[in-house]
Amino acid sequence: MSAKKLRWADLPSDYPMSLMSRRRVMGERMMLSEVRLEPGFVLESHSHFNEQFVVVLSGRCVFQVGREDGSTVEIEMQGGEVLHLPGNVPHGVRVIEATHILDIFSPISEKTGVDRA
DSSP: OOOOOOOGGGSOOBOSSTTEEEEEEEOSSOEEEEEEEOTTOEEEEEOOSSEEEEEEEEEEEEEEEEOTTSOEEEEEEETTEEEEEOTTOOEEEEEEEEEEEEEEEESOOSOOTTSOO
């Protein structure tokens, strides 16, 4: 496999849920998603086998993250912060103000928590 230069502006957007747009780049073992979320967006708790890094570029949102003891903790995130979500950890999000994030998943998966079955 050789190196490949991409431009976000050239990639197609999809809209898997209301108040959300997304562009993705899929490699062999990693997936990068540029995501824009509007205020009022809510993603109910879900989990997936993928490890995930949520890089908040701008905006503000609140993640609900499951703990090993079965309880849930709320983590407020804003631009300049990164949230690491190990695989199979339940999590959801509520958007407070327009939020721009990069999601990094490993391994890749066509379906994530926002994709309908």
